[in-house]
Amino acid sequence: MTADLAVVGAGPAGLAAAATAARLGLRVTLLDAAERPGGQIHRHPAGGPVPRAARRLTRRLPYAPGGRAGTSAPGRAGAPRASAASRDRDRVTYLPGHHVWTVARDGDTWLLHAVAGVDEEPAVVRARAVLLATGAHERQLPFPGWTLPGVVGAGGAQAMLKGGLALPGRRVVVAGSGPLLLAVATTLAAAGARVPALVEAADYTAYARHAAALARNPAKLVQGALHGGALLGRGTRLLTRHAVTAAHGTARVEAVTVTGLDADWRPVPGTGRRIPCDALAVGHGLVPQLELATGLGCATRRTPDGTPALEVDAGQRTSVPGVWAAGETCGVGGAELAETEGEIAALSVTGRTSAALARRRARLRAFADAMAAAHRPGPGWTDWLDGTTEVCRCEEVTAATIREAVDGLGARDARSVKLLTRAGMGWCQGRVCGPAVARLAGHDPAPDRRPLSCPVPLSQLAQPPGAER
């Protein structure tokens, strides 16, 4: 069967797009690497109900094996308006547990190749149009001790708690930069962890420069204030213009050093203090996940924090005809923007537009740009590295080795550093160390270029593709 539209990613953007496209009469195949729908924000435990906020999006998903989607939205609030929703459901094929590793053109259709399920079976989907809604992952800036057990991604801690009901420790410092930190600290505290400090490298007063964008988003301001209030009531200290510049411990993290920063994120000598903890949740904002798109040759732009994101037109079309994109792949901006872009993209696939949605997107995008500018990592953070800090976690390449490649051997970009030192050549293909290596080489990161979006069993690369779904 050839789908009218294949959607990659079942987060807010992909779900909104699939539901809208089905409502407009398209046959949609929705693929997601995760087992449950909702993406990063609506992550929830297996067997538990889909979070209320996500039901509006998931009620148009068809019944899936194991009742992962539509089945777990019972009763009242989530009740499908019988006929319309069930007709739309018939038009959506939902494939959870499908990680798409490449998209290729085949005549006037697209072939999406995926590895499916725990046993990594091959799967292929054929479609007339493709929508990429693959979201983002966390930006990490290394510091001494960041490879100790107990140091975890801030979004990762959030994901483990929401999806697996697990905490990394009982006394968790939350650090890095960006609005996600507030959400993470609040969730951790609500789950019973003590959060002694929330350490933010940027200065919230940077927002004042973007007063216009903020004034048009009062809901966001209220949300932010609530987060802050709830936390401060629980004994969390908010330290802005500070960073965790070292984690200490032997078998696991036992304390962190928190240091004041100047406007360029350079640690200010003499301002360090130690905070005991048994875990650290750290992240410096999010970066769009682009490899499927760049594999297709889609053009990118730079967002105000220096990060590459997909370039799309008013209808969410990428530069490659037949390929649309929505959500954080087009620039990090939160769930509401992702959902709005998903709807716009689905309308655009069928040749429609909506002035109201376009206005909402413009307002939310302006806010996202203001946030990105406020939390853009300053160049001075590299001063908190010491020579032995492993910048590339996979290949265990230290800051000293990378600096030697740059200063001694003349490497001018991340690619040459990689060839000389193996930084970025390991399992994660530079997803984690990429932004840091680029900065050490003296520039902003280039768009992802990876041949495969995930490790694919060799047998599948060598064999003719599996049965089309």
Place this chain on the structure above:
Amino acid sequence: MRSRTPRATPAPFTFTFDGRRVTALPGQSVAAALWCAGILAWRTTRHGGAPRGAFCAIGTCFDCLATVNGRPNRRACLLPARPGDTVTTQQGTGHDR
């Protein structure tokens, strides 16, 4: 199949980690179950032999690799735990011994 009511508590089960019994909830990832048991590391690195566990928790970083039922290089943050699984600390590439 048992009917699913919103408040039904799913029945926990066990698997082993380096011979020790660990309790998991249905659908919980291997990494989440290990965290709940207070275990943060289940791999040692290839060069430095340093301990590692889950870092990104969403399948991106590959720090959480474990050997599960004899198969190395499984991402513990993505892999749902199953009753009776045998999880062992992965040394280096997992193919060394």
